[in-house]
Amino acid sequence: MAPRRGWGLVFQESLLVSDAALNAEAKSAPKPSLSSPRDYLMLMKPRVMSLVVFTAVAGYVAAPGPGDWTLGFATILAIACGAGAAGALNMWFDADIDAKMRRTMGRPVPAGRVAGEEALMLGLVVSGLAVTMMALAGGWFAAALLAFTIAFYALVYTMWLKRRTPHNIVIGGLAGALPPAVAWAAKTGGVTLDPWLLVAIIFLWTPPHFWALCLYQKGDYAAAGVPMLPVAAGPRATRMQILIYAVLLAPLGVAPALTGLGGWVYAVVAGLGGALFVFLSVRVALSRAGEQGAVGAADLYAVAKGDKAARDLFAFSIGYLFLLFAALLVEHGAGLYAPFPFTPLLDMAR
Numbered sequence: 001m002a003p004r005r006g007w008g009l010v011f012q013e014s015l016l017v018s019d020a021a022l023n024a025e026a027k028s029a030p031k032p033s034l035s036s037p038r039d040y041l042m043l044m045k046p047r048v049m050s051l052v053v054f055t056a057v058a059g060y061v062a063a064p065g066p067g068d069w070t071l072g073f074a075t076i077l078a079i080a081c082g083a084g085a086a087g088a089l090n091m092w093f094d095a096d097i098d099a100k101m102r103r104t105m106g107r108p109v110p111a112g113r114v115a116g117e118e119a120l121m122l123g124l125v126v127s128g129l130a131v132t133m134m135a136l137a138g139g140w141f142a143a144a145l146l147a148f149t150i151a152f153y154a155l156v157y158t159m160w161l162k163r164r165t166p167h168n169i170v171i172g173g174l175a176g177a178l179p180p181a182v183a184w185a186a187k188t189g190g191v192t193l194d195p196w197l198l199v200a201i202i203f204l205w206t207p208p209h210f211w212a213l214c215l216y217q218k219g220d221y222a223a224a225g226v227p228m229l230p231v232a233a234g235p236r237a238t239r240m241q242i243l244i245y246a247v248l249l250a251p252l253g254v255a256p257a258l259t260g261l262g263g264w265v266y267a268v269v270a271g272l273g274g275a276l277f278v279f280l281s282v283r284v285a286l287s288r289a290g291e292q293g294a295v296g297a298a299d300l301y302a303v304a305k306g307d308k309a310a311r312d313l314f315a316f317s318i319g320y321l322f323l324l325f326a327a328l329l330v331e332h333g334a335g336l337y338a339p340f341p342f343t344p345l346l347d348m349a350r
Contacts, residue, residue, distance in 0.1 A: 035108070035113050035114050035118075036113070039108040039113045039114050040108075040114065040122065042107065042108055043084075043087065043088040043091050043107075043108055043109070043114060043119050043122060043123075044083070044084030044085070044087045044088055044122075044126075045083075045084065045087030045090070045091075046084075048083065048087060048176070049080055049083045049084050049087065051318070051321070051322070052079065052080070052083040052176065052179050053076060053079060053080045053083070053179075054322065054325060054326075055179050055180050055198070055202065055321070055325050056075075056076055056079045056080075056179040056180055056182065056183040057076055057183070057329065058180065058198075058325035058326070058328045058329045059179065059180030059181065059182075059183040059184045059195060059198055059325075060072055060075060060076065060183035060184065060186070060187050061328070061329055061332045061333045062184075062194075062261060062328045062329070062331075062332045063183070063184040063187040063188050063194075063195070064188060065187060065188060067187050071137045071138065071186075072186075072187065074133055074136070074137035074138075075134065075137045075138045075142070075183055075186040075187070076183065077133065078130045078131075078133040078134035078137060078138070078146065079130075079134070079146065079179050079182055079183060081126050081129060081130035081133070082126075082127065082130035082131070082134070082146050082149060082150050083179070084126060085122070085123045085124075085125075085126035085127040085130055085150060086123070086127070086149070086150045086153040086154050086175065087123075088119050088120075088122045088123035088126065089119075089120065089123035089124070089127075089150075089153075089154040089158065090153065090154065090158045091107055091108070091109050091119050092109065092116050092119035092120040092123060093154075093158050093159055094158060094162070095107075095109040095110050095116055095119075096110075097163075097224040097225065097226060098110040098224075100220075100223050100224040100225075101220040101221070101223065101224050102220055103217060103220055104220075123154070127147075127150050130146060130150070131143050131146055131147045131150075134146045134182075134186065137186060138182075138183075138185065138186025138187070139185075139186065139189060141185050141189065141190065142182055142183075142185040142186035145178065145181065145182045145185055146182050148178075149175050149178045149179070149182065150175075152172075152174060152175045152178075153172065153175035153176070156171070156172065156175075157171070157172030157175060158172075162226060163225070163226060163227070164227070165227065166227050166228060166229045166231070166232035166233055167229075168227070168228070169206060169207055169210045169211070169228070169229075170206075170207050173202070173203050173206030173207065173210075174199075174203060176202060176206060177199045177200070177201075177202035177203040177206065178199055180195055180198040180199060180202070180325075181195040181196065181198065181199050184198075193259060194256065194259055194261045197252070197255050197256050197259065197261070198256070198325075200252060201249070201252055201253055201255075201256075201321075201324065202321065204245055204248055204249040204252055205249055205317065205320070205321055207241070207242075207245050208241075208242040208245040208246050208249070208277075208281060208313070208317065209314065209317040209318070209321075211228075211229055211230065211238050211241065211242050212242060212284065212289075212310045212311070212313040212314040212317065213310075213314045214228045214229065214230045214231075214238070214290075215230050215235055215238060215239070215284070215289045215290035215307060215310040216289060216290065216292070216303045216304070216307035216310050216311055218230040218231060218235070218290050229241060230290050234290075235288075235289060235290025235291050238290060239284050239285045239287070239289060239290070240285060242281050242284055242285065242313070243278075243281045243282060243284070243285040245281075246277050246278045246280075246281035247278060247281075249274065249277065250274030250275065250277060250278050251274070253270040253273065253274045253277075253324060254267060254270045254271055254274065256270070256328070257270060257340040257342075257343075258340070258342065258343055259343060260339060260340070260343045261328070262327065262328060262331065262340065263331050263336075263337045263338045263339055263340055264338045264339075264340055265327045265330060265331050265336060265337075265338070266324070266327040266328055266331060266340075267340045269323050269324060269326075269327040270324055270327070273320045273323055273324065274320075276316065276320075277313075277316065277317065277320055280309070280312055280313040280316055281313060283309040283312070283313070284309045284310050284313050286309075287306065287308075287309035287310070288306045289306060289307045289308075289309050289310035290307065290310065291306060292304045292306055292307060
């Protein structure tokens with residue numbers, strides 16, 4: 001005969017069963033979201049978006065014709081949304097490597113504040129809205145160009161090139177270079193030599209700008225297994241590549257003045273800025289930037305002594321691109337355009 005259990009023991013067992021049921025229910029219940037509106041904004045990479053928007057605004061204002069400012073606002077908003085959507089798709093796909101890098105581990109997806117599926121859905125929905133808005137405001141050609149830009153960044157750069165080749169940023173930089181041409185197409189219905197020059201300037205600017213950062217964040221990329229040029233080819237080869245691109249970029253930066261797109265203000269800014277860009281690139285080439293081997297800090301500007309030349313170039317490169325497009329914006333938007341007297345490429349740009 002089995003021993004009889006007392007009421008106290010039965011009561012204790014019932015409590016244990018109830019606790020287990022409550023724990024199981026708690027585990028299966030949806031957890032409260034840790035996300036904030038700021039997290040969803042950060043998914044869209046607002047720093048990158050701001051520079052994209054600024055170059056697009058300059059491209060729209062510099063394009064010929066009076067334009068419609070209501071449609072112009074819608075055009076720039078569509079480009080901003082497209083850039084943000086591409087950023088969200090990038091954060092969704094790259095969450096695994098972002099979690100391994102000190103500079104990016106605090107982003108919403110790797111930090112666990114936003115689910116990867118939410119980032120993906122945000123990117124897809126906003127992409128569709130951006131392209132639709134562009135089609136309504138700037139026409140189907142501009143919309144197709146914007147759709148290509150988003151797809152190129154998300155599919156070609158993020159999903160294909162970034163983890164496979166040290167030339168990832170060279171080819172992938174096309175996505176960040178296209179917004180001025182998208183804005184130009186939205187205003188005029190097409191593109192000529194002038195907007196392609198603006199695209200080429202950003203395209204050539206991107207590698208030295210980004211490689212300067214990679215030199216003193218090399219440890220981060222190595223830890224994540226991303227074959228950025230300093231990791232794959234070494235710091236010395238990267239420093240020389242930065243100098244080569246700077247030497248190519250400086251005269252190209254002046255080219256819009258030779259087509260008549262930029263005036264005296266632009267010519268002076270591009271000439272002096274390009275010369276300083278080359279000078280800082282020479283400093284990087286002669287330095288030992290990237291030789292430290294330490295994992296990069298989360299602060300983009302906190303670097304070891306030997307990496308300061310790369311940090312200085314990275315910081316200046318942002319100002320250089322900003323000033324180039326600000327000069328176009330001031331000349332064409334504020335009525336300060338004064339033609340540069342030497343315009344041998346004028347006929348080609350028309």
